[in-house]
Structures are given as C-alpha cells and as structure tokens.
Amino acid sequence: MIEIIKKTNINFMGLRKFTLVISGLLLLLGFVAVYHLATGTANLGIDFAGGTAVEIKFEKPVDLQKVRKVLDTRGIKDFELQDFPTVNKVLIQIKRDQKELGKLSEQIITALREGFHDNKIRVDSTTEIGPKVGAKLRKDAIWAIVLATIFILGYIAWRFQFRFGVGATVATFHDVLVVLGLFSLMNKEINLILVSALLTIAGYSLTDTVVVFDRIRENLRFITKEPVEQVINKSINEVLSRTIITSLTTLLAAGALFFFGGEVIHDFALAMILGIVVGTYSSIFVASLIVLLWKKDGSLAARKR
Amino acid sequence: MKSIRWKVALIMSTVILAIVFFLPNTPAFKYMPQWWQGNMPNRGISLGLDLQGGIYLLFEVEGDRAVEITTDRIAQRLKSILKKGKLGAEVKVKGVQIKVSPNTFEIRKAVEEAYSKLEVVPSDKELIFQIASKEAKKISSNATDQALETIRNRVDQFGVSEPVIRRQDENEIVVQLPGYKDPKRAVELIGKTAQLEFMLVDDDSPIAAKLPSRVKPGDENEILDRFKDKIPAADVILFQRIENKETGEVYKKPFLLKKEVLLSGDLLTEARVAIDRRFNEPYVSITFNSTGAKIFEEVTGKYVKKRLAIILDGNVYSAPVIQDRISGGSAQITGSFSLDEAKDLAIVLKAGALPAPVKLIQNVTVGPSLGRDSINAGKKAGLIAVLLVVIFMAFYYKIAGLIADLAMLLNVILLLGAMAALNATLTLPGMAGIVLAIGMAVDSNVLMFERMREELRAGKTPRAAVDSGYDKAFITIVDAHITTLITAAVLYQFGTGPIKGFAVTLFLGVLINLFTALVGTKTVFDLINSRREVRKLSI
Numbered sequence: 001m002i003e004i005i006k007k008t009n010i011n012f013m014g015l016r017k018f019t020l021v022i023s024g025l026l027l028l029l030g031f032v033a034v035y036h037l038a039t040g041t042a043n044l045g046i047d048f049a050g051g052t053a054v055e056i057k058f059e060k061p062v063d064l065q066k067v068r069k070v071l072d073t074r075g076i077k078d079f080e081l082q083d084f085p086t087v088n089k090v091l092i093q094i095k096r097d098q099k100e101l102g103k104l105s106e107q108i109i110t111a112l113r114e115g116f117h118d119n120k121i122r123v124d125s126t127t128e129i130g131p132k133v134g135a136k137l138r139k140d141a142i143w144a145i146v147l148a149t150i151f152i153l154g155y156i157a158w159r160f161q162f163r164f165g166v167g168a169t170v171a172t173f174h175d176v177l178v179v180l181g182l183f184s185l186m187n188k189e190i191n192l193i194l195v196s197a198l199l200t201i202a203g204y205s206l207t208d209t210v211v212v213f214d215r216i217r218e219n220l221r222f223i224t225k226e227p228v229e230q231v232i233n234k235s236i237n238e239v240l241s242r243t244i245i246t247s248l249t250t251l252l253a254a255g256a257l258f259f260f261g262g263e264v265i266h267d268f269a270l271a272m273i274l275g276i277v278v279g280t281y282s283s284i285f286v287a288s289l290i291v292l293l294w295k296k297d298g299s300l301a302a303r304k305r
Numbered sequence: 306m307k308s309i310r311w312k313v314a315l316i317m318s319t320v321i322l323a324i325v326f327f328l329p330n331t332p333a334f335k336y337m338p339q340w341w342q343g344n345m346p347n348r349g350i351s352l353g354l355d356l357q358g359g360i361y362l363l364f365e366v367e368g369d370r371a372v373e374i375t376t377d378r379i380a381q382r383l384k385s386i387l388k389k390g391k392l393g394a395e396v397k398v399k400g401v402q403i404k405v406s407p408n409t410f411e412i413r414k415a416v417e418e419a420y421s422k423l424e425v426v427p428s429d430k431e432l433i434f435q436i437a438s439k440e441a442k443k444i445s446s447n448a449t450d451q452a453l454e455t456i457r458n459r460v461d462q463f464g465v466s467e468p469v470i471r472r473q474d475e476n477e478i479v480v481q482l483p484g485y486k487d488p489k490r491a492v493e494l495i496g497k498t499a500q501l502e503f504m505l506v507d508d509d510s511p512i513a514a515k516l517p518s519r520v521k522p523g524d525e526n527e528i529l530d531r532f533k534d535k536i537p538a539a540d541v542i543l544f545q546r547i548e549n550k551e552t553g554e555v556y557k558k559p560f561l562l563k564k565e566v567l568l569s570g571d572l573l574t575e576a577r578v579a580i581d582r583r584f585n586e587p588y589v590s591i592t593f594n595s596t597g598a599k600i601f602e603e604v605t606g607k608y609v610k611k612r613l614a615i616i617l618d619g620n621v622y623s624a625p626v627i628q629d630r631i632s633g634g635s636a637q638i639t640g641s642f643s644l645d646e647a648k649d650l651a652i653v654l655k656a657g658a659l660p661a662p663v664k665l666i667q668n669v670t671v672g673p674s675l676g677r678d679s680i681n682a683g684k685k686a687g688l689i690a691v692l693l694v695v696i697f698m699a700f701y702y703k704i705a706g707l708i709a710d711l712a713m714l715l716n717v718i719l720l721l722g723a724m725a726a727l728n729a730t731l732t733l734p735g736m737a738g739i740v741l742a743i744g745m746a747v748d749s750n751v752l753m754f755e756r757m758r759e760e761l762r763a764g765k766t767p768r769a770a771v772d773s774g775y776d777k778a779f780i781t782i783v784d785a786h787i788t789t790l791i792t793a794a795v796l797y798q799f800g801t802g803p804i805k806g807f808a809v810t811l812f813l814g815v816l817i818n819l820f821t822a823l824v825g826t827k828t829v830f831d832l833i834n835s836r837r838e839v840r841k842l843s844i
Contacts, residue, residue, distance in 0.1 A: 047801075055675070101665045102492055124675035126488065130666035133363060137801065144799035151791045159784060193734065196796055196804050200741070200811065203792030207745075207785040211752065214781045242755035245701070246748040249694055253744025256690035257737055262682030264355075265737050272741065 008237045012284060013229050013292055019285040023174060026278075029181025036184060043184070044095070045191025046127060048141070050134030051095040052104045055124040056112060058088040062119060067092075070115030076108060084263050089124065101128040141195045148199050152206070160213065163294040168209050171287035175205040175279045179271055193268045201275030204250070208243050208283035215239045216288065232288050240284070247280040309835060312828040319820075320715065323722020330725060349725040353732035355803050356680055358673035359483040360491055364663040366452045366476045368445025369401070371661035375444050376401050376436060379420060386419050387412065401435050408432040448660040449476045456480065456495050458656035463494060463649075478663070488670045490645065498618050498662045499653040501570030501591075501638075503604070504562040506612035506624050512536050512561055519556040520544065528559055539564050543614070545621035548641060560621050562614055567604045572597030576654035578647045581639070587647035588639040591654060598634025606630035617650075683736035690740045691717070698747055702754050704843035708829045709750035712821045716746040719817045724809065732806030742814025748785070749822030753778040754844055761844070771830045782822060789815050 036042035046053050064083050067090055071079055082091040092108055105126040112121055129137075152172065156165045176198050183194060215235040223231050236243075254276060258269035328334050329349035334342070354361050380398040383405070387394040394412045397404045403423070405412055413432055416423065422440045426433040436444065453472050460468045460480065469481035480495055507513055512535055520528055525544055532542060541564045544557040575592040593601055605613070605627050614624040615638055622640040642650065694713060698706035720742060724731065757774030765773065790812060797808035 057674075101668050102489060105668075106489065122672065122674060123670075124672045124678075126668070126670045128665075128668040130664075132365065133667045140799045140801075144795050147798075148792055148795040151795065152788050155788055155791060192801060192804055196734065196800065196807055199792045199796055200789070203789035204745075206788040207748065210784040211781060214784070238759075239755075242751055245751045245755070249697065249747045249751065250741065250744035252693040252697060253690040253740050256686045256693060257740050259686075260682060260689055261686040261737060261740070262679050262733075264679065264733055265682070265686070268734065268737055 008240055010237060010240075011233055012236050013233055013289060015285070016289055019289065023178075023282075023286055026178040026181060027174065029185055030177025031181070033180045033184035033190075034177070037190065042190050043187060045189040045194075046093055046095055046129055046134075047192045048134055048138050048190065049095040050097050050129050050131045051093065052108070052129075053091060053093045053125075053127040054105050054108045055126075056090050056092065056109075057122045057124050058090070058116070059120040059122075060118075061085065061088055062090060062116070064090065066115075067112070071108065071111055074107070074111040074115070076104075076111060079108075087263070089263070097131040101130055104128070137192060141192065144195065144199065148202060152202060156206075161217075163291050164213050164217070166294055167287040167290035168206060168213065170290045171209050171279075171282040172202050172205050174282050174286050175275060176202050178278045179274045182274055183267075183271065188267055188270075193264075194271055197268050197271035197275065200272065201279065205275065205279035205282065208247060208280050209287045211239055211243050211246065212236055212283050212288060213291075216291065229292055232292055236284055236288060243280060243283060247276050251276050309828060309831050312824060313832070316715070316825055316828060319719060319722075322726075323719050326722045326725040327718075330721075346726070348728045350721070350729055350731050352676070352680075353730045353735070353802060353806055354481055354483060354669070355671050355733045356676045356731060356736075357483055358486070358671050358676040359481065360485050360488050360671075361667070361669040361802070362480040362482075362488070362492065362495065362665060363473075363667035364452075364456075364478045364480065364496060365666045366445075366449045366478060366659075367662050367664060368448050368476045371448035372401050372436060372441045372444050374661065376403060379403065379423070379436075383416060383419060387415060390415055401441070402426060403434045405432045405434065445476060449478065451660040452663060453478055455657050455659055459494055459652055462652045462656065463491075477666075484673065486670075486672065488668055490649065492665055492668070494649045494653060496663050496665055497653050497659075499570065499656075499658045500618050501573070501654060501658070502566045502616045503568040503601075504564070504566060504614050504616055505608060506614050507537070507540050507561045507563050508612060510537055510540065510561055512540075516542070516559045516561060519547075519558055522546075522555055522557055525557055525559075536561060543616060543619060543621050545624070550641065558621075560614055560624060562616075562621075567613075568593075568597060568600050570654060570658055572600070573654060576651040578644070578651050579637075586639070587642050587644050588637050589642075589647055589651045589654065591636050591638060593634035593636075595634070598632070601634050601636070602630060602632045679733050680736075683733065683740070687736065687740050687743065690743045694743060694747055698750075702750075702844055705750075705754050705757075708826055709747050709754070711829065712750060712825045713743060713746040715825055716814070716817055716821045717743065719821065720810070720814050723813045723817060727809075727813075729809050729813075730802075730806055731810075732803040734803045735806030735810045738807040738810030738814060742810060742818065745789070745815065746818045746821065749778075749782045749818060750826055752782055752785070753822070753826065757844055768834045771827075771834060775827055775830075779823065783819065786815050786819055 033042065062083075064081055067081060071092070076094075078094055078096055080093045080095070082093070083089065084091070094104060105128055109121075109123055109126075153169060156168045160168060179198060179201055180190075183190070188194070212235065215238055216232055219231050219235045219238075220228070223234070226234075251273065254269050254272040257265050258273060261269055326346050327349060328337070328345070329347050334347075337345075377398055380396050380403045383403065384396045387396065387405075392409075392412050392415060395406050397406075405416060408431060413425070416434060420434075422437055423434040424437040426435050435441075449472060453470065456478060457470050460470055460482070465482045465485050467483055469479065471479050473479050480491075482491055485491060512532065516532070517528065529542055536542065541562055542559050543562055544559050546555065547558055548555045572593050573591055574594045574597075576589055578587055579590045580587050609627050609629060612624045612626050615622045615636070617638070622638055638650070691713070695710045698709045698713075700706065702709065717739070720739060753774055756778045757770045760770035760774050761767070793808045793812035793815065797805055797812065800808055
C-alpha cells in the first residue's frame, strides 16, 4: 500500500490560532473585493461592463509599447492592453458604452493593420457588448449566485444537523470569498467565466467538507467518552488522505487546463486551482472548527443524529 | 451471480449506445453503410461558435418605433376620415400620440368610432389619443415576429450553412452564422431596415435653390436646423451620400423632397443585380407587382420632367428626371455600389423591409483559426489530464487504481455519448467541464478505496472489505456530488451560450460519474471476487 499520508495524529483544532488569523486575512481580501463590486470600482470584464474587445494574433513577436503608440496616434482612447507573448497575441479592450456597435472594433483593426506593415495580423475574435446586454448579464449572474446559494443552503439544511450546516455554509462562503479576493488582489477581471468558476467552486468545496463531516458524525455516534474536540481531530486525521487525494486528482485536471487549455480557460483554471486548494484547507480547518465552536460543551444533544 | 450478469449487460449496452450516438462525430461515420447513415442518429455533438468560428449577433427590435409607425399610419387615415366628415379638425402626430383639435364632442366621437383601439390620454384642454397599451404591446411583439421572419428570409438567401435565427425575450433576435467571417457585411444585411420609398424632389420651392450643394459628413444636423422653419410644411430634407471614386472623398448632397411617399418597397416582387454596361457598375433592378406598376405608371405620367428620388432608409440613392411615362413597373437603383453591396441590397429588397428598425446590441465574432487553436488546446489539456490521473491512480492504488481508471474512461465514453444523444453543443468552457469531470470522476473511487483500505486494516476479508467499503462510502459519494449538480443546473439556467456548454458537460459528467462509480467499479470488484476467493486485494 502506497500512502502519501501515513497515519497521522495532528491536532488540527489546536491550530485554530493560526488558521483563524490566516482565514481572517484571506476573508478580508474577499470583503474588499465585494466592497469594490458593490461600489462599482471592481475590474469588471466587458461582458458585465459593456464595451469592445479585440483579440489580435501577430505573425511575429510584438512590442506592447508599439501597439499602444499605434492605437494612441489613431485617436483610440481608454483602451487596456493585455499580451500573451508565448502566442504573439494581444487583447485590446475598451470598457465603454458605445452608441453604435461595430465601428470601434473596425477602427482598432484598421489601425493595427496600417500600423504594422511588417507584421501581419490575424483577427482572432471581436466581442462587442452593448450596455443593455451588459446589464442583463450582470442581472443573470446575480440571479445565478442567489439561486445557487439558496439551493446549496437548502441542501445543507436538509442533509446536515444545524451546527454542521453552519460549518458547511461558512466554509463554502469562505472558499468563494477567498478566491474572489485573491483574483481581485491580482487585479484579474471579474467576468462571466469567473462567476461560473466561483459557483463550481461553491459546489465542489462541499465535496471535501462532506467527506470530513460524514466521518465526524459517524465517530460522534460511536465514541461517546472522548471530548468532541478530540473526536473531530481523530476524524480529520482518519480522512485526511482521502480529502487530499480527491482534491489532488481534480487538481491534476485543473492543472492540465491551466497549463495547456489555452488563454481563455487560463483564468478559469486558475480560479479552480485556488478554489480546490482553499476548499481542502477550509474543510479541514474552517468547517470543523465552526462545528466545534458553535456549541462548545460537546453535549450528547449534538450527537443524536 | 445473476445480478452481476445484469450489471455487466447494463454497462455493455450503455457503452454500445454511447458509441452509436458518438459515431457521427468520428471520421468513421462516412464509411458506414448507407442504411446506417440513413436510419441511425446522425447529428451527434455540434460545436459552439467559439470552437468552430463564426458570428453571433443580438439585435433589439425597436418595438416603440413600430408603434410610432402604426400611430403615424392611423393619423394619416384619421385625417382623411375627419376631412370627409367636414368637421374641420386638425390632426398632429408627436411620437406615439395623436393630437386632434379642436377638442369637441363630435370630433372625439368620430375618432372613437373610427378606431376603437385608441385611448384618450387624460388632458385638461387638448384631445390627445394614443394606441392602448395592450394593443401597443401586441404591435411591438408582432414587429419582432415579422422582423424574425424577414431576417430569416434574408439570411436564407445569403447562403450561410446552418444559421440559427431565433427570438429571445420580448424583443430580441439572435442570429448565429457559423463559419462566417465578415461581421460588417452580415450586420449590414440583417440590420438594414430596407424601407424603399419614392418621393418627388421639390424643385419648385425657392428654398431648393438655397440649399448648399455639398455638406461635410457629420454636418447634416446643422443644415436641418438651419432650414427647419424655412421649408414648406409638406417638405423634408434628406441627403445623398456621394463618394469620389478617385480621391475617396465623401460628401453629402441635400435634397428638398415632398414628404408624401408616392410608392414604397412593399409593392415589389423582384429585385436583382445587373451591370451597367457604360460604367461597368452594378445596380439593382426592381420590378413592382401589378398594383405597384400601375401606381408607378401614374406617378411617372403625372410628373414628367420632374425629379423622382429613390430613398432607402432615409437616404437618397438617386433622383433621376422622369423623361416619360414608365409602364411595365420596373426601375433601377443606382448608387456606385460594389458587387457585394448590390447583391445584398437585392436580397434585402426582395425579402422585404423590417417592420421597425433593429439595433445591434451584441456582436461576437470568432475567427476559424482561434476555434481550431481552442479545440487543440482543449484536446491536449484533456489528454494530459487523463494521463496524469490514470498514472496517479495506477501508481497509488495498483489494480484497484486500474479499475478506477477503467471507470474513468467509461465515464468519458458515456459522457461523449450522452452529449451526442442530446445533440448538445460543445463549447470551450464545455471542454473545460469535461476535463474537470475527468478529475472528479475518480473522486468517488478514491472515497471507496480509502474505505476499503480501512476495512482491510480492521482485519476484514477482501470481499467483506469491498462490500462494506462500498456501502459506507455510498452516501458520502452521493452527498459530495449533489451540490455540484445543483451548481451546474443553475449555471445552465442563467448562463450564456459558452457557459451553458460548461454546465451541460459538468452536469452530465457528474451524473455519469455516479453511475460508473456506483455500478461500474463495484461490478468489476464483484466479478473478481466471484471467480475465486481473493486472498489479497491490490489496493
């Protein structure tokens, strides 16, 4: 039997001083991101903000400064550039409402075609989103988040005893907020794909939590003499290897996407990787800790189910 | 033993079904016999626009404009009805409201008798009517239906294979043109209102001579403002766009026209491209139906030596002098077109005008090479994910790991088969969903194996370990997956095209994962255990 993790006996709950600080700091990032979203200062993608994006592939490596200059001299304003040097690609985005769609992307393409005579360009994609569509996509995203939250909470409420439900809920919000906060910290865009990734993380984050909780419940039923804190520690130690291995296999897949899936999927994969790591951490340290702290007496009432 | 046979049969038949459904997506389909191609599923998985390249356009039908246009028409008819009744009423239209003065009981009654669907707008002094809101909604909705039909006709004649044209929400129309590359031309063709009108040039008014002969593009409004109060009430100023072919210089030429529309494009039966031999320039030749031809003959006979302007969507295309009465009902639209422009104009004229203007509100164009790159990247990521997971599982769990690997491959085959059976659309995020599903597919097995290891450590026999490991892990596995199913369902409901693709693959992936883990892996273990008494479990 190969075992990554041999039989362990780590006092996970005893580490709460550190984990509370780490989670607190990470959550702070998440709240800052939420604050930015609420006040309209977040870095929204054009699908939410409305605007124009043009993805250009150059034949030869291209200097971003030159692209900037070419666009500047042709009177194109307020653009953001992002380059993908390994594939000679540049993404030009203008997050501004336009009266008439179609004109701006054409202007950008013409400017680059004329500005780079010696470097042939290929238009990989153009995306133009009018303000009405942007507003609708924002609304849909919010609905998706609200409904997913309600359903997941409903499921937790149905499946778990109250204190476990609280733990699972806190852990899920923790994971989503932390990934959102990290993305915001890296100044990455909040777009539809990220929202999908966050919802997927919310769904997946429960996988590990369920694994840990199932064991805690089982052990609480059989081991009635030890204090709850010890039973929780024992349970986590017992399921530590499966918690880590289930995450690891999904992590392998997300890693393959991150490195080989292409630039559109890159950020999605990054969010998934962060989500899986944070989710594993939270199911070990956060979810169980909440269960423990919620009712510290560890009375038999908590062991009924 | 009997139940194992049933399970094996179940698994085998799902695999065969999956392969049958997925066949159309493989090159092998072409070599299948005729009866197979004709009778078996032949659609399979289709690629989203983000993978095959193409154009996605979202138009908003300006339903308010349709209501305005109807209001205008009603007002014109009211005018003639009130004139006939000799009530001395004056009718004015402003937006969606019709103002009738003076405000007398007789006039009000006459209007209400003529149009029951008009409602009175509460006002102290004036008599104002508008189309009742329920009726207005119907007009707006009908406009979207008509626009959908017209756009469908246009796209059909445009010759793009497998276009998707559908209505969305109250007043939006989605147009997807797979494999098409020129968004500008597509937008021109689909978004053009194509309202063709014939009006008389008012050369008799003294103002006509005062209009400048050329106006810089962009300065049109200034001219309109300057002459607003000077031109006769029954006149209007419209512009012609003129481009100097040699210098590329563009300017606008204003025309003073009589507002009355003498003839319009709805009476047209045929429109096609012809080439002018003298200038070697394409033009569009149009033919009217019998009613149109009669009106055209009357008009041309009545206004000989005057100029007749041909107007498309408020822009003058030409204003030739009528030399003689024209019978036969055909006319030419010239305007220094390129051949493509002339072709597209003929298409839109023949398909008819849109009932109201449409506005482009979303435009996504993906080049074919990007789609190809994305597919390759997705395949590569998928393959690498499979390899990594396969190797890891085999290394960590030995034979049991290989069984899990088999289950995972089964998972992928069934997933592709299920997508093909549902004619699902594969998008780039959808490919990511498949890759993630590969990673999650073995989770269930990991949970089972770890349980089995525990049972073995506790001193149980291999068979007992398998059974109790499986039983105890069962509920955990279901619990762990349901929330992901919930997320996928919500994403499907609210996501846009590409995200929907992700939701579909994730949902099916997890569902099939439950089947392969709970039925597939267990069956293999049972098979092994049933042959002989296993002493040692390779796990």
